Amino acid sequence: MTSGEAYDAARLALELGRAARQMRESRGWSQSERARAAGMTRSAVARSEAAGSRTTARAPDAELEVRISPRAPAA
Template sequence: MSERRSWNELRDAALASPEAREAYDAARIRFELGRAVRERRDAPGMTQAQLAHATGMQQPAVARFEAGGTMPTLPLLERFAVALGMRLHVGFEPLDRAG
């Protein structure tokens, strides 16, 4: 009989592959960026439709982005920032501090 492994062990084994790690990191970035825009849109009570109008996008594209479904370009992030009355800040942090 084979030994059972926990979810964390299975996940760690799967992420040992460089390709899987790269895909996981890309998904994490998409999710974090989408969450950041959604939180900043929600704070003043702005709808996805209003944000879409302010950025020249369609509402489904905003929804997809906020759900982590697309990897944005820097110009798109700048459009979101301007529409939200903010300034885009891009930076680097040490890996030991990264979430």
């Protein structure tokens, strides 16, 4: 992985973590509540929000676009 790719991966992890935290906070959830709802541990939630969880995706000649949107409330 080049230094440019590493920088892009770190930036993406940071942006994803920020978006997940903002969504959790907008719902008024604690990290524990989000963890319970997602079937995760609280420490995994904390790491993901702090960009400590890294995912590697390689797709030559393609861009990765990720969007996080809240689901509609259950009826």
